[in-house]
Every structure is written in C-alpha cells, then in structure tokens.
Amino acid sequence: MPDIGRVNRLTVSRQSPAGFYLDGGNLGDIFLSRKNAPENCQIGDIVDGFIHHHSDGSLIASSKTPLAQLGDVALLKIAQINDTGAFLDWGLDKELLLPYAEHMGEITAGKKALVKIYLDKSYRIVASMKLDEFIEDTAPHLSRGQRFDVIVAGKTELGYKAVIDNEYWGLLYDSDLLRPLRKGETLTAYVKKVRDDGRIDLSIQPINIGGNDIAAKIIAQLEANDGFLAIGDKSPPEAIYSLFGVSKKIFKQAIGRLYKQKRIGIEDQGIRLLKP
Incomplete structure (x- = not known):
C-alpha cells in the first residue's frame, strides 16, 4: 500500500478537466492536479507522486519532492504564524503545520526550526520541535565504524547532540571537532563507540576498525x-x-x-x- 507522507510510484488510472487520478490501492483514488503533474501525463503512466492531504482532508499527490518527508528530521523555514500554529516551507504549495503544542521556545517567521515530521492522531502530516519524544536515546544494535548522515540538533557541555538516520541520538565531542557546528547542519559521521548503556558516541573521522570488530x-x-x-x-x-x-x-x-x-x-x- 502507498505511504502517506512519502514519494510513491503510482499509476494514472483516469483523468478529468482538473487533473488526474492515481491508483492508491487501499487508499483509493488520489488526485493529481495538472499543475503538479509531469508534462504530457497520460492514463497508464507511472509517476512518482508525494502523497499528502488537501485542506479538506482528502488525499492529493504532487510530482514535486518536498525538502523532507514523513519520519525525517529537517531544518525548515517558518513561513508564517497564525492562530492555528506555525507553517513551514517544505517545498510544496501547501505548507507544513507546526502546531502550537509542538513548539519549543520562541519562534519567529522567517527563521528556521529543527523538526520531526510525523502523522498525528488524525493522520495529518505535521511537524514537532520536541525531538526527544521521537528520537531514541539508545541504539545498541549499531556497530563501531558504521557511517551515517547525521543532523546537528544542539550544543551540550561535552559537544553536540546529533540525530542519527532520523531515529537515534548520538554525541559528537568538542575534542574531536575542528570547528564549531551549526544547528541543523547535516554531515557524515561514524560510530566511534557504543557505550555499555547503548548510547552512541560519534566521530566525523572514519574509524580504523580492528580485526576483532x-x-x-x-x-x-x-x-x-x-x-x-x-x-x-x-x-x-x-x-x-x-x-x-x-x-x-x-x-x-x-x-x-x-x-x-x-x-x-x-x-x-x-x-x-x-x-x-
């Protein structure tokens, strides 16, 4: 079954003057406007469509790929703030809602927020700044030397917290860094150590793996x-x-x-x- 909040490969099943309908399997027909469809789109074509919700709650698709998808941790610009919450620019016509209940600290339009994208209880795609509610503290299954893309989340007394693969917390130590890091910066890091409690120490330098590992x-x-x-x-x-x-x-x-x-x-x- 196609995934809401992700890019899926879908077949064009029919069309209307306003656009096209994609076969969403158990999700039913998913509307793709002509504005958001590939050029020369026709019935039977297979298209890559990002599935999200219209303002009326129905499912729609876009051939545009957003800056981040469901499950991702990303640094996104705050486009506007109103009585509903903040709205983030994630590269689509319909902005991503950051509800007031998911804010942390003061937010300002025009600045950026580091958020986790998830489905709320109403199955809406929304964002949260409360990363600790989504990111696991431990990852005992990881191995020394593994390489990951990580995103810097914030400064600590020892260094910087970073999100590993959108799922786990890791720590980059000041003593291992050549320069200060920026919140939201994405970089390649390596598992330096899996501690006894399952927490992960990271390094930006490749790890020289011994024969026992x-x-x-x-x-x-x-x-x-x-x-x-x-x-x-x-x-x-x-x-x-x-x-x-x-x-x-x-x-x-x-x-x-x-x-x-x-x-x-x-x-x-x-x-x-x-x-x-």
Missing part, C-alpha cells in the same frame, strides 16, 4: 561496494581471509549476527546490505 568491517565494506559483496558462507576460506583477515568460522558468526539483526541479507551469490 569484523561485523563493523563487513558493513563498511558493503557500504563501499554499493551494498553488495560477492562473498558468503560458502566462499573459500582464502577469499574470506584475503578480504577481512579472519577465519571462515569468525566470518560466518559475524554475518549470522548481522542477518539476525536484519542488517544484511544472505543470497546465493553473496551478502547484501539492507536498508534500515
């Missing part, structure tokens, strides 16, 4: 090879040792753990990195 090394190799390695539990021990410097037994144990964590898939021809 084979699981992280496998993930790093997958990321560097477009998510696939032609090596697996049936590969010769020599090939495994040549690539990872460990025995076949240790390698099989490592990919077994990664498979159970749903971080990789094991195929006949090798192993594949799975999306979170």
